[in-house]
Amino acid sequence: MSVKLTTNEIRYISLFETITSATVKDCIIDDEHNKVTFLVKKGDMGLAIGKRGSTIGKMQKSVDRSVEIIEHSDDPGEFIRNLLSAATINSIEFSTDAKGNKIATLDVDSKTKRAAIGKNGQNIQRARQFAKRQFEISDIIIK
Structure with a gap:
């Protein structure tokens, strides 16, 4: 599946790759929360963050927004765990509804x-x- 990026997303990706030397797979700009989230190639998290967060700090100053970095994975389960890394996910089940849409159901620890x-x-x-754009997963349900 190919991701269609806006002009602004392409600009942010170019700037991010120039500053960090990390490879970006996708980017979402959230104007409402003044935040940009980058999906970086597996193994590029260290490059993206930099020593003591210096690289991500430069990026935040350059774009004057909060910057979040998530590591990509070719495994949909691991990818969802990376997306929601602040939560403790006990299990992930993938299913298909009557219309053929892929759905991920997460069993998340009640404390997180x-x-x-x-x-x-x-x-x-x-x-x-991100799940829709990268894996064509139509919904993520937390139970």
């Missing part, structure tokens, strides 16, 4: 469920966007 959902649902919403 709030972290998975995020303030006003922003974490789970971002996770759904």
